[in-house]
Amino acid sequence: MKKNKTSFFCQHCGYMSPKWLGKCPSCNGWNCFAEELISDTDSGSRTEMKFDGKPLPIEDISVEEGKRTITGIAEIDRVLGGGIVGGSAILIGGEPGIGKSTLMLQMMHNLAEQGLKVLYVSGEESASQIKMRSGRIGAASKDLLVLVEISLEKILEQIKAVSPAIVVIDSIQTVYSGELMSAPGSVGQVREASSRLILFSKKYGIPVFLVGHVTKDGSIAGPKVLEHMVDTVLYFEGGSAHAYRIIRSIKNRFGPTNEIGVFEMQDKGLKEVPNPSTFFLAERPQNVAGSVVVPSLEGTRPILVEIQALVSATNLGMPRRTAIGVDHNRVSLLVAVLDKICGLHLSGSDIFINVAGGVRVEEPAVDLGVVAAMASSFLDKPIDARTVVLGEVGLAGEVRAISQMDVRIREAARLGFNRCLVPRTNAASLEKVAKMEVCKIVSLKELLENLF
Ligand code: TYD
Ligand code: MG
Numbered sequence: 458m459k460k461n462k463t464s465f466f467c468q469h470c471g472y473m474s475p476k477w478l479g480k481c482p483s484c485n486g487w488n489c490f491a492e493e494l495i496s497d498t499d500s501g502s503r504t505e506m507k508f509d510g511k512p513l514p515i516e517d518i519s520v521e522e523g524k525r526t527i528t529g530i531a532e533i534d535r536v537l538g539g540g541i542v543g544g545s546a547i548l549i550g551g552e553p554g555i556g557k558s559t560l561m562l563q564m565m566h567n568l569a570e571q572g573l574k575v576l577y578v579s580g581e582e583s584a585s586q587i588k589m590r591s592g593r594i595g596a597a598s599k600d601l602l603v604l605v606e607i608s609l610e611k612i613l614e615q616i617k618a619v620s621p622a623i624v625v626i627d628s629i630q631t632v633y634s635g636e637l638m639s640a641p642g643s644v645g646q647v648r649e650a651s652s653r654l655i656l657f658s659k660k661y662g663i664p665v666f667l668v669g670h671v672t673k674d675g676s677i678a679g680p681k682v683l684e685h686m687v688d689t690v691l692y693f694e695g696g697s698a699h700a701y702r703i704i705r706s707i708k709n710r711f712g713p714t715n716e717i718g719v720f721e722m723q724d725k726g727l728k729e730v731p732n733p734s735t736f737f738l739a740e741r742p743q744n745v746a747g748s749v750v751v752p753s754l755e756g757t758r759p760i761l762v763e764i765q766a767l768v769s770a771t772n773l774g775m776p777r778r779t780a781i782g783v784d785h786n787r788v789s790l791l792v793a794v795l796d797k798i799c800g801l802h803l804s805g806s807d808i809f810i811n812v813a814g815g816v817r818v819e820e821p822a823v824d825l826g827v828v829a830a831m832a833s834s835f836l837d838k839p840i841d842a843r844t845v846v847l848g849e850v851g852l853a854g855e856v857r858a859i860s861q862m863d864v865r866i867r868e869a870a871r872l873g874f875n876r877c878l879v880p881r882t883n884a885a886s887l888e889k890v891a892k893m894e895v896c897k898i899v900s901l902k903e904l905l906e907n908l909f
Pocket of ligand 1: 551552553554555556557558559560590593594722723724725726727
């Protein structure tokens with residue numbers, strides 16, 4: 458077999474070197490060399506995909522409204538934007554042990570039950586380990602094929618031979634191509650293996666799921682290097698310490714992003730949580746200072762989350778500020794606004810913010826909730842248990858409008874909340890929501906007056 462030529466390329470500036478270097482002589486970056494194939498020969502499957510390089514008028518391009526395969530797990534289908542699109546490449550990232558393999562096996566089982574031939578390629582577990590897991594989640598079907606293999610060339614060969622409807626590669630970091638010298642899991646290998654699998658899947662119209670471990674120290678090439686290559690990126694959130702797992706779409710060429718699916722890890726695998734708001738609010742304490750509910754919007758779905766704050770006098774020269782589930786910088790900003798504009802002197806207090814249930818809420822719409830929770834804890838006055846608060850807060854203490862207010866408030870009303878504090882500019886869209894007292898506010902001062 459003819460050996461293909463490889464070289465090492467700086468991932469920052471493209472400098473080429475025949476051997477690995479720690480520091481790039483061109484851009485002075487450290488540890489940025491990855492091995493790549495130099496394809497002067499007709500090697501690999503890059504040339505397999507034929508592009509017909511002619512421009513076409515846009516109106517003549519036929520739309521192949523990609524046939525979607527419904528997995529039967531509603532939470533995954535929603536996150537994918539309504540099922541798996543033919544020929545798409547989907548990356549599933551997450552920390553080790555969070556449940557990626559379990560979810561993939563459950564999904565493959567469901568698809569096999571529909572009569573589709575599916576191929577699960579594992580490079581991490583032996584066939585008998587997979588069998589044991591499948592026994593646990595009740596996955597047994599003759600159409601669910603398992604291949605234990607790490608060689609890219611052999612995997613491609615088997616996919617061609619079997620021609621399955623869906624392929625899962627668990628995980629992409631274990632796959633290696635014999636054409637590169639570097640070890641499995643290195644940036645070069647991960648990228649080469651992914652690009653060949655993705656081209657292959659596009660050519661034959663077979664959707665492929667790539668499972669990738671996110672590592673904390675980044676010593677192994679993480680799924681980050683693949684994000685731009687795939688069509689859809691899903692990440693698992695919520696540490697393995699929590700019972701529930703959230704799968705979120707970070708990028709989706711065929712559907713909305715930031716859509717989330719919620720699962721609970723049980724002894725028989727992952728179980729869908731169809732109504733996450735009730736789930737996240739289940740253990741909410743009643744009439745306790747420092748807790749408030751905010752209808753946050755995740756993708757297209759409103760989800761009610763509880764924001765908790767604990768403000769206590771500090772014993773340290775420099776007070777502690779801890780934020781879990783919300784942006785740390787945003788919290789610092791809101792503390793400063795409360796201090797300066799509302800005269801709540803939080804500068805001598807430790808402040809801890811937590812979003813109950815391990816959810817992350819990134820949008821500014823939760824600002825007002827964070828402020829309300831901090832004020833409630835500081836003043837030691839509970840917020841009414843059936844009130845929701847939401848809006849963005851500006852540096853002058855003004856409360857600003859947010860998107861899709863009516864969807865959020867409808868969800869709150871559905872769950873029995875009867876009063877909402879919202880930005881005045883948003884209030885017009887809420888006239889038709891029944892059984893909801895709408896309290897319009899323009900500033901943080903008004904928020905505090907109306908809350909306590
Ligand atoms: P796994 O899918 O192996 O994680 P990953 O592939 O992301 O590394 O998940 C393993 C964890 O899930 C492990 O801690 C055991 C737990 N688990 C259950 O609690 N119930 C189950 O039915 C299964 C299969 C796993
Ligand atoms: Mg796994």
